[in-house]
Amino acid sequence: MTAATGIGARVKRKEDLRFLTGTGRYVDDLPLARATYAYFLRSPHAHAAIKGVDLSAAEKMPGVVAIFTGKDLAEAKVGSLICGWVVKDKHGQPHKAPPHPVLAADTVRYVGDPVAMVVANSHDEAKDAAEKIKVDYEVKPANVDLAKALGKGAAQVHAEAPGNLIYDWELGVKADVDAAFAKAAHVTKIDIVNNRLIPNAMEPRAAAAEYDKGTGQYTLWSTSQNPHVLRLILSAFVLGIPEHKLRVVAPDVGGGFGSKIFCYNEETAVCWAASRVGRPIKWTAERSESFMTDAHGRDHVTHAELALDKDGKFLALKVDTIANMGAYLSTFSTAVPTYLYATLLAGQYTTPLIYANVRAAVTHTAPVDAYRGAGRPEATFVVESIVSQAAKELKVDPAELRRKNFIPSTAFPYQTPVALQYDSGNYPPIIDEAIKIADYKGFESRRAEAKSRGKLRGIGFSSYIEACGLAPSQVIGQLGGGVGQWESAQLKFNPTGNVQVITGSHSHGQGHETTFAQIVSDKLGVPIENIEVVHGDTSTTTFGMGTYGSRSLAVGGSAIMKAADKIIAKGKKIAAHLMEASVDDVVFENGTFKVAGTDKNVPLGQAVFAAYVPHNYPLAELEPGMDENAFYDPANFVYPSGTQICEVEVDPDTGETQIVNFTAVDDFGNIINPMIVEGQVHGGIVQGVGQALLENAVYDKETGQLVSGSYMDYTMPRADDVPSFKLGYKVTPCPHNPLGVKGCGEAGAIAAPAAVMNAVRDALAPLGVTHVPMPATPLSVWQTIHGASRAAAE
Amino acid sequence: MTISVAMTVNGKSVSGKVEARTLLVQFLREHLGMTGTHVGCDTSQCGACVVDVDGRSVKSCTMLAVQAEGAKVITIEGLAASADKLHPMQEAFRDNHALQCGFCTPGMVMSAIDMVKRHNYQLDETTVRHELEGNLCRCTGYHNIVKAILAAAPAMKAAGV
Numbered sequence: 001m002t003a004a005t006g007i008g009a010r011v012k013r014k015e016d017l018r019f020l021t022g023t024g025r026y027v028d029d030l031p032l033a034r035a036t037y038a039y040f041l042r043s044p045h046a047h048a049a050i051k052g053v054d055l056s057a058a059e060k061m062p063g064v065v066a067i068f069t070g071k072d073l074a075e076a077k078v079g080s081l082i083c084g085w086v087v088k089d090k091h092g093q094p095h096k097a098p099p100h101p102v103l104a105a106d107t108v109r110y111v112g113d114p115v116a117m118v119v120a121n122s123h124d125e126a127k128d129a130a131e132k133i134k135v136d137y138e139v140k141p142a143n144v145d146l147a148k149a150l151g152k153g154a155a156q157v158h159a160e161a162p163g164n165l166i167y168d169w170e171l172g173v174k175a176d177v178d179a180a181f182a183k184a185a186h187v188t189k190i191d192i193v194n195n196r197l198i199p200n201a202m203e204p205r206a207a208a209a210e211y212d213k214g215t216g217q218y219t220l221w222s223t224s225q226n227p228h229v230l231r232l233i234l235s236a237f238v239l240g241i242p243e244h245k246l247r248v249v250a251p252d253v254g255g256g257f258g259s260k261i262f263c264y265n266e267e268t269a270v271c272w273a274a275s276r277v278g279r280p281i282k283w284t285a286e287r288s289e290s291f292m293t294d295a296h297g298r299d300h301v302t303h304a305e306l307a308l309d310k311d312g313k314f315l316a317l318k319v320d321t322i323a324n325m326g327a328y329l330s331t332f333s334t335a336v337p338t339y340l341y342a343t344l345l346a347g348q349y350t351t352p353l354i355y356a357n358v359r360a361a362v363t364h365t366a367p368v369d370a371y372r373g374a375g376r377p378e379a380t381f382v383v384e385s386i387v388s389q390a391a392k393e394l395k396v397d398p399a400e401l402r403r404k405n406f407i408p409s410t411a412f413p414y415q416t417p418v419a420l421q422y423d424s425g426n427y428p429p430i431i432d433e434a435i436k437i438a439d440y441k442g443f444e445s446r447r448a449e450a451k452s453r454g455k456l457r458g459i460g461f462s463s464y465i466e467a468c469g470l471a472p473s474q475v476i477g478q479l480g481g482g483v484g485q486w487e488s489a490q491l492k493f494n495p496t497g498n499v500q501v502i503t504g505s506h507s508h509g510q511g512h513e514t515t516f517a518q519i520v521s522d523k524l525g526v527p528i529e530n531i532e533v534v535h536g537d538t539s540t541t542t543f544g545m546g547t548y549g550s551r552s553l554a555v556g557g558s559a560i561m562k563a564a565d566k567i568i569a570k571g572k573k574i575a576a577h578l579m580e581a582s583v584d585d586v587v588f589e590n591g592t593f594k595v596a597g598t599d600k601n602v603p604l605g606q607a608v609f610a611a612y613v614p615h616n617y618p619l620a621e622l623e624p625g626m627d628e629n630a631f632y633d634p635a636n637f638v639y640p641s642g643t644q645i646c647e648v649e650v651d652p653d654t655g656e657t658q659i660v661n662f663t664a665v666d667d668f669g670n671i672i673n674p675m676i677v678e679g680q681v682h683g684g685i686v687q688g689v690g691q692a693l694l695e696n697a698v699y700d701k702e703t704g705q706l707v708s709g710s711y712m713d714y715t716m717p718r719a720d721d722v723p724s725f726k727l728g729y730k731v732t733p734c735p736h737n738p739l740g741v742k743g744c745g746e747a748g749a750i751a752a753p754a755a756v757m758n759a760v761r762d763a764l765a766p767l768g769v770t771h772v773p774m775p776a777t778p779l780s781v782w783q784t785i786h787g788a789s790r791a792a793a794e
Numbered sequence: 795m796t797i798s799v800a801m802t803v804n805g806k807s808v809s810g811k812v813e814a815r816t817l818l819v820q821f822l823r824e825h826l827g828m829t830g831t832h833v834g835c836d837t838s839q840c841g842a843c844v845v846d847v848d849g850r851s852v853k854s855c856t857m858l859a860v861q862a863e864g865a866k867v868i869t870i871e872g873l874a875a876s877a878d879k880l881h882p883m884q885e886a887f888r889d890n891h892a893l894q895c896g897f898c899t900p901g902m903v904m905s906a907i908d909m910v911k912r913h914n915y916q917l918d919e920t921t922v923r924h925e926l927e928g929n930l931c932r933c934t935g936y937h938n939i940v941k942a943i944l945a946a947a948p949a950m951k952a953a954g955v
Contacts, residue, residue, distance in 0.1 A: 718936075
């Protein structure tokens, strides 16, 4: 019954009908009677003191309902936005934690920092009025250049963070690593900048809030990836509204990629003001606001060195990174360049000694936090760049050097020198499969053919590992995380046999309504059309941790399996009663309870009905109803792995890079819906390709103005920038969760930048080029080529 | 000051009073409550707001509502005959998993239909990718959107739409 809709089937998505017919319901679509509209006046300066705010002209503008400033919020004792992850520095001291006001009162610290919120009868009226607010700024020097942010001359961002240093953190034993380097036959060194990215979910952030005077209940609709976490932060730390008096709803959300995890200024201000205004307030970011104020991603400056012995075995790796935090510490910002970055520096390799030093700096730029992959793309870029560079220097095949250093399949569980214990994996068959699909053997003839057309062809490998499925709560606690990382699930049957699957995770494109339904259909034999996945509303779902870090299936799906086990266990008791059999003799197969060796059977639907109409029911031993709850706390992270091979052609006359072939082979453990998984991989790869070739968040280093603040300036990947992709899979099931699944949401973005950049470097290598800045735009490639040819001429 | 405007949207006559600056997309979303058409940017780049105006594909954030006076407008809500009978392009998007979060989807589908018609139902991958220049998607990496459009072209021809 469930073969076509169960685990492993390419089930068409349940959510598609509403999205294809224009009946999805995103935050901005909500019809709220008597709504008002908020508009935020933002700082035009990267760094300035606020000497005064004159609202007199603005308040007289048509349609204005209320105007709030930082002073109003300070007087109302609205708290600071929080950073929920305490990272201890190399001396055991907690990171510096400067305050993050919801509206700036005294000082603005980046272009886009909100200064005032105007509430009016329409968006246009609010915006018109905001233009009439006069803010007296005393402009100050800005600290924008990350490489210089920790230097003596840099402007100070916060008094609480002297020298702009948030933490100086390390992992590993430096002396041991130095000793290994002293014995190395070869040392490869690289200097890389991991370019800053702007997430650009297609739906801009939005918030709407309403206050019910009669009950004292606030409702906040938000474009959130984790409504319960948002509610917890607003209640416990920022607004002080008791959790049970605040309902947070994240309805259809148009993409997140990390940027909608965090608790932001605007949703906080809108929620706070709802009770003061007495009417609902809606706010939707304009795209330019998204560019300026969505938490950005990446932005590292790194020096790395790899020590190898005479046979090409890796002896040690040392990495020195400065990570940009932006002007304020966003919700999970501190964890990204530490526990989500340095712990991944072993990659797929047996490198026995690793030392990482990470210094986090504040600058006068937008806050930086987790963006698709969060730390792991940065780690993969370091490891896979330096491995390919070492192969070039040693004149060995990059695939061979990788194979030589892979963790052998017999070594799992494998304890890395950087804290993680990889649960499972088998890397050689993955790279073999990728090599086969990509026709690696035929590459040199393709390179020669391209040369005859005047094109430089290159090929690049990226063999990534990632840790996702966040995560064992106690480990998170030991590492300074402020929350648990379990997930909840509830299977709520109705008397007629259909079922609501209530999950604490949140779908904003991932297709949970389908994947989770497949799990339940497979496990319980319920037809998929009788299954409804419910998520995103704190008033209808059990507390849950939300969706990020490729955790929803591995953790949330496992919780669903646990709840389903409870349904089966209860159903067995009911069926045993109805069949007058012993519970021990009852088995559950294909949606039916049976007594082995007899023709007695009770379909699950009949057991459910009996549970709600318990006329013939063991009431003395068993409660009525069929509604089971489960919480699942994972035993470990999950560790997807894979190899990508990218092939590019560079036009040396224009510097333009074209991707001509792209192969990705992944091990995601068991796969529930291959169609959805492929979609996740495609999208991830293109975000990684975007980072490698196109996207760059650029601030003017003097003024701190965001130069790439629109789709005219920030190059989003478009359909003709990328090819179609060739995908393959290898499966080593995760040994510690009931579905045997790993995560697939971030892999593409984690691996692709290194695959693409290694290909570009390979293409340019015949010209003597060793370093190509990322993104490899036509301009930067052209300049690199001409710099190399000038150097060769001199 | 408000101006009266009247047009046909998905076959129904509609009218309203708008400000001169009101965009067609604002009229559709805020006045008519037809929120299927989305706004994803403020520079007419993303294409989430594409609708059909008198047979031409238009970014409805680049057109004033008053410019659509008397026009016949078709939006994403007007494509499917019923929940069981989707337009072949909608069907192809579903069959090929050409959407994830769904936010760019209305504009993608509207642009794709226009593209197929302009190319007389004859498309290849290069053409589709080039034609999608004006529509941004952050989820799918375009792979399955391209596949869906290539699959929909013959299906549209066969269905005579």
